[in-house]
Amino acid sequence: MSKAQILASPDEAVRVVKDGDTVLVGGFGFAGMPFDLIDALIRHGAGDLTIVSNNAGNGEVGLAALLKAGQVRKVVCSFPRQVDSYVFDDLYRRGEIELDVVPQGNLAERMRAAGAGIGAFYCPTGVGTPLAEGKETRTIDGRDYVLEYPIRGDVALITAHTADTMGNLVYRKTARNFGPVMATAAATTVVQVSSVVDAGQLDPEAVVTPGIYVDRVVKVEPRHYTVQGAR
Amino acid sequence: MPLDRDQLAARVAQDIAPGSFVNLGIGQPTKVADHLPAELGVVLHTENGMLGMGPAATGDEVDPDLTNAGKVPVTEMPGAAYFHHADSFAMMRGGHLDVCVMGAFQVSAGGDLANWDTGAPGSIPAVGGAMDLAIGAKQVYVMMTLFARDGSPKLVPACTYPLTGVGCVSRVYTDQAVFEITPDGVRVLESFDLSLDDLRTRLDIPLLPAPS
Numbered sequence: 001m002s003k004a005q006i007l008a009s010p011d012e013a014v015r016v017v018k019d020g021d022t023v024l025v026g027g028f029g030f031a032g033m034p035f036d037l038i039d040a041l042i043r044h045g046a047g048d049l050t051i052v053s054n055n056a057g058n059g060e061v062g063l064a065a066l067l068k069a070g071q072v073r074k075v076v077c078s079f080p081r082q083v084d085s086y087v088f089d090d091l092y093r094r095g096e097i098e099l100d101v102v103p104q105g106n107l108a109e110r111m112r113a114a115g116a117g118i119g120a121f122y123c124p125t126g127v128g129t130p131l132a133e134g135k136e137t138r139t140i141d142g143r144d145y146v147l148e149y150p151i152r153g154d155v156a157l158i159t160a161h162t163a164d165t166m167g168n169l170v171y172r173k174t175a176r177n178f179g180p181v182m183a184t185a186a187a188t189t190v191v192q193v194s195s196v197v198d199a200g201q202l203d204p205e206a207v208v209t210p211g212i213y214v215d216r217v218v219k220v221e222p223r224h225y226t227v228q229g230a231r
Numbered sequence: 232m233p234l235d236r237d238q239l240a241a242r243v244a245q246d247i248a249p250g251s252f253v254n255l256g257i258g259q260p261t262k263v264a265d266h267l268p269a270e271l272g273v274v275l276h277t278e279n280g281m282l283g284m285g286p287a288a289t290g291d292e293v294d295p296d297l298t299n300a301g302k303v304p305v306t307e308m309p310g311a312a313y314f315h316h317a318d319s320f321a322m323m324r325g326g327h328l329d330v331c332v333m334g335a336f337q338v339s340a341g342g343d344l345a346n347w348d349t350g351a352p353g354s355i356p357a358v359g360g361a362m363d364l365a366i367g368a369k370q371v372y373v374m375m376t377l378f379a380r381d382g383s384p385k386l387v388p389a390c391t392y393p394l395t396g397v398g399c400v401s402r403v404y405t406d407q408a409v410f411e412i413t414p415d416g417v418r419v420l421e422s423f424d425l426s427l428d429d430l431r432t433r434l435d436i437p438l439l440p441a442p443s
Contacts, residue, residue, distance in 0.1 A: 028279045028280075028298070028302070028316075029298065029302035030295060030302070031279070031295060031296055031297070031298050031302070032296070054316075058302075078357070078358055078359050078360070079357045079358065079359040080355055080356075080357050081355040081356075081357035082302075082357075089355060092355055093353065093355075099355070099356075101356050101357065101358055102358075103358050103359075103360070103361075103362040103363050104278065104316070104320065104358070104359050104360040104363060105278075105316075105319075105320030105321075105323060105324060105360060105362075105363030105367075106362075106363070107316075108315075108316035108317040108319070108320050109317055109320060109321075111317070112317040123324070124324065124366045124367075125324065125362045125363045125366055125367075126362045126366075127366065127396075127397060128343075128394055128396070128397035129362060129393065129394045129395060129396065129397075130348075130393045130394070131358065131362065171313070172296045173281075173294065173296040173297040173307075173313055174277070174279050174280050174281055174296060174297050174298055174313065175295075175296040175297075176280055176313055176314070176315050177279050177280050177315065177316050178315065178316050179315065180315040180317075181315055181316055181317045208315075224295035224296075225295065226293070226295060226304065227298075227302040
């Protein structure tokens with residue numbers, strides 16, 4: 001994998017997404033959601049997408065806007081139903097979108113496995129529940145585990161706070177969430193950041209995602225939203 | 232008198248040891264934090280990637296990059312740490328979290344937990360971190376009303392709702408009583424309104440008396 005490219009616009013950055021791709025979308029609710037990359041993906045128009053993200057969109061911006069644009073065939077997530085997930089709820093109830101519910105930790109670990117070259121792993125989460133039905137189980141040292149497979153992305157769209165020109169990333173507070181894991185799990189990782197600095201400006205000890213995982217970087221003006229009705 | 236929600240949160244907080252690492256679920260369990268004085272040194276974990284979570288943010292403190300698992304803006308305590316999701320759930324599954332407190336639709340006498348999906352037609356299943364917490368935390372405390380709105384008990388011989396975890400609950404804190412799930416059965420540690428005989432009449436499970 002070659003060195004990260006710093007690109008001029010989100011539109012240029014998301015040009016790698018193709019019809020039918022699996023796209024890992026960072027964010028937890030709105031924190032860390034790559035709004036500019038998603039808006040660019042809507043303009044780009046790639047469809048029949050499988051989206052892997054913690055939620056299935058809030059309000060009508062970000063991921064919800066992508067769903068509303070009709071570009072998504074399937075959502076793989078841990079928590080679709082929220083106070084303001086009406087765009088997804090409506091598509092789901094009309095049978096226009098598929099849903100695969102994955103426990104939040106399994107979602108993260110299955111992407112971690114993809115990025116780390118792990119073929120599959122035994123995990124205790126979900127044993128004896130409907131989400132483990134049909135999956136291989138094994139008892140190890142007296143405890144039951146379920147076999148879980150990696151989740152790979154064709155493209156990851158994530159948010160970080162600062163990138164350097166090597167593609168090294170640092171994040172900000174809980175907006176970090178899935179970013180570092182998704183960056184490892186996709187063939188192409190696209191990152192929107194609030195600032196790009198020269199190589200050498202980031203403390204190497206503080207780098208969270210090393211540039212080897214990062215392909216395309218674009219600087220944007222950060223936009224923030226708050227989930228309405230959160231409690 | 233049965234406990235109100237605030238009294239119940241205070242009762243749960245009593246059983247959290249100083250210095251514990253604790254995850255409080257979305258909704259009612261969040262209130263437990265109001266009863267954990269700073270001198271206890273309890274460290275709150277939020278599964279979206281933080282240890283050392285502080286109270287909800289107000290006014291100028293609100294930072295969209297800093298929320299809890301319910302997406303509510305929160306604050307950070309001195310000594311807080313941020314980490315990504317795989318680490319956040321590794322510390323859960325790996326047995327590093329002392330206590331989690333969650334709500335429930337039902338808990339079985341054997342400690343099975345049902346709190347993620349009613350299974351009702353048209354319901355949209357959403358599990359979040361509940362299954363990971365259920366099997367990960369060293370102690371799983373459930374906080375709920377003992378009876379549903381229709382009067383049916385929520386502490387039951389076997390859960391009829393889809394399970395979140397098997398045999399994972401250690402204690403059940405309700406408005407009527409505190410129950411401990413033990414290998415010998417369900418023990419009533421404390422009751423607030425109904426007598427042990429009343430509880431035995433209204434629940435379909437055998438109950439052990441509180442240790443004298």
